[in-house]
Amino acid sequence: MIFNRQDSKQTILIVDDEPANLRVLKKMLEDQYRLIFAKSGEEALRLVQRELPNLILLDVMMPGMTGFEVCEQLKADLLSKAVPVIFVTALNDEVDETKGFEVGAVDYITKPVSPAIVKARVRTHLSLVQADDLRRTRLQVIQRLGRASEYKDNETGMHIMRMSHYSKIIALAYGLSDFAADNLLHAAPMHDIGKIGIPDSIMLKPGKLTEEEFTIMKTHPEIGAEILGDSDSDLIALAKVVSLTHHEKFDGSGYPKGLKGKNIPIEGRIVAIADVFDALTSKRPYKEAWTVEQAMDFIESQSGIHFDPDLVVLLQQCLPSILYIKQRWQD
Numbered sequence: 331m332i333f334n335r336q337d338s339k340q341t342i343l344i345v346d347d348e349p350a351n352l353r354v355l356k357k358m359l360e361d362q363y364r365l366i367f368a369k370s371g372e373e374a375l376r377l378v379q380r381e382l383p384n385l386i387l388l389d390v391m392m393p394g395m396t397g398f399e400v401c402e403q404l405k406a407d408l409l410s411k412a413v414p415v416i417f418v419t420a421l422n423d424e425v426d427e428t429k430g431f432e433v434g435a436v437d438y439i440t441k442p443v444s445p446a447i448v449k450a451r452v453r454t455h456l457s458l459v460q461a462d463d464l465r466r467t468r469l470q471v472i473q474r475l476g477r478a479s480e481y482k483d484n485e486t487g488m489h490i491m492r493m494s495h496y497s498k499i500i501a502l503a504y505g506l507s508d509f510a511a512d513n514l515l516h517a518a519p520m521h522d523i524g525k526i527g528i529p530d531s532i533m534l535k536p537g538k539l540t541e542e543e544f545t546i547m548k549t550h551p552e553i554g555a556e557i558l559g560d561s562d563s564d565l566i567a568l569a570k571v572v573s574l575t576h577h578e579k580f581d582g583s584g585y586p587k588g589l590k591g592k593n594i595p596i597e598g599r600i601v602a603i604a605d606v607f608d609a610l611t612s613k614r615p616y617k618e619a620w621t622v623e624q625a626m627d628f629i630e631s632q633s634g635i636h637f638d639p640d641l642v643v644l645l646q647q648c649l650p651s652i653l654y655i656k657q658r659w660q661d
Contacts, residue, residue: 339363339364340363341363342366342384342386343368344366344368345367345373345400346389349369355418355443358443358449371400378409382410382413383413385415385416385459386413390419398430401435402433405434412462414437414455415434416437418443418448465565468563472519475520478526489612492608492656492659493607494518500641500644500645503644503647504600504644513565514600516565517572518572518601520572521572521605522573523557524551524555528547528550528553536615536616548577548586551573551585552586557573571597571598574586574587575594575598575602576598578594578598579637580594581635581636599637603641607629622649629645630642
């Protein structure tokens with residue numbers, strides 16, 4: 331499978347059985363984009379496998395496969411399902427439009443086409459694709475940094491997976507939006523990234539830390555915040571907040587800033603309780619796993635001290651979902 335990229339221009343596949351329609355769209359778009367053409371649905375599907383365009387302009391009424399059928403096949407294929415499809419068609423019935431969106435199209439352009447409308451719609455949907463790609467890349471960077479921190483700790487990758495999903499469950503129960511809860515799911519693995527900066531003699535010490543060693547260990551939230559820095563990425567900015575605040579305690583006795591109560595960002599409060607619950611109920615080289623009942627008794631005893639009392643209640647309410655995650659991602 332070869333994806334040809336002759337230059338830096340984004341590639342658009344234009345599919346229409348009428349050569350005149352292909353010429354019209356070519357004239358409108360050739361200055362800004364790399365164009366490839368197909369005169370049938372079958373040819374379009376073959377081209378997509380070879381070229382994987384950034385966007386497809388697809389006629390509906392064609393001999394053989396209709397545009398609807400082509401779009402259905404594109405969306406059923408993992409390779410091409412993310413490529414946006416815009417129908418370019420003389421059909422303007424509401425039923426036709428509904429069908430188009432049902433099979434996965436992102437937009438409609440009605441023939442005869444207007445150059446201004448075609449250029450605007452193409453530009454908009456390619457911008458959305460770029461935004462999705464950028465977010466996906468940032469997410470991959472965050473995930474890899476999170477994995478890097480595991481090499482400095484006795485904790486496992488499954489702990490990172492579990493506590494991140496616990497955080498999302500609790501966030502949704504607290505009332506955060508789906509988008510905010512997903513962001514927290516992806517930012518939570520970065521909570522201990524600062525441990526990269528802690529000496530191995532401390533991180534890997536089998537016994538109890540001395541007071542001086544623990545003082546050094548307590549710098550890892552700020553090291554993490556420094557590693558993540560200032561960013562216009564919502565994910566990285568949230569990861570910084572989580573790194574900096576997940577060791578704060580509700581009564582103000584935590585570190586590094588001694589924040590108290592609701593002055594601790596909600597994301598930090600959520601990750602704190604999710605992290606501790608999983609740590610308590612997991613086996614480590616230095617301890618056996620606590621039972622869920624023992625862990626919940628301890629967490630409830632720390633309500634208003636270490637943990638936000640509202641989140642303690644929510645953790646209890648969400649326990650069936652939490653335990654499902656725990657079972658699914660065992661060490």
